[in-house]
Amino acid sequence: MSFPSQPIALTPSTAGFSSTFPPEDVFATRTDRASVFRGLWKKATVVYENNIGLLLMIASQLSGTCMNITVKILNELDPPIPTFEIIFIRMSITYFFSILYMQRASVPYPVTGPPGVRYLLAIRGVTGFFGLFGIYYSLIYLSLSDAI
DSSP, X not given: OOOOSSOOOOOXXXXXXXXXXXXXXXXXXXXXXXXXXXXXXXXXXXXXXXXXHHHHHHHHHHXXXXXXXXXXXXXXXXXOOXXXXXXXXXXXXXXXXXXXXXXXXXXXXXXXXOGGGHHHHHHHHHHHHHHHHHHHHHHHHSOHHHHO
């Protein structure tokens, strides 16, 4: 194997670059730009459709994090807002939007649920309240990273 005696100098022409940047033919006409945009939009749509579950999980985690940060800020006010008041406001907003969605989607028994599982819904509501109360109450005494 032999090596050249002198180093090869990389000039724009030997490195594969043209003398003009960006090349004139990349976006020569408006039609080319529109087709490039349509191609990018199509690819983004495919990525979105293939990952909708993951994107919804990310949105859910971001919303939960923002909610916990807001609770921590409300607990550090002088005087702090009581935990029961924060839970009442949060659950009132949740109840309003849930009823609105269920009426719009024509869900049967939107307020009480189906007759066969009402006791399960009541148990879920009670345990959910104590879980939410525990998390929000712990935000009073713990740092945000320790409470969650």
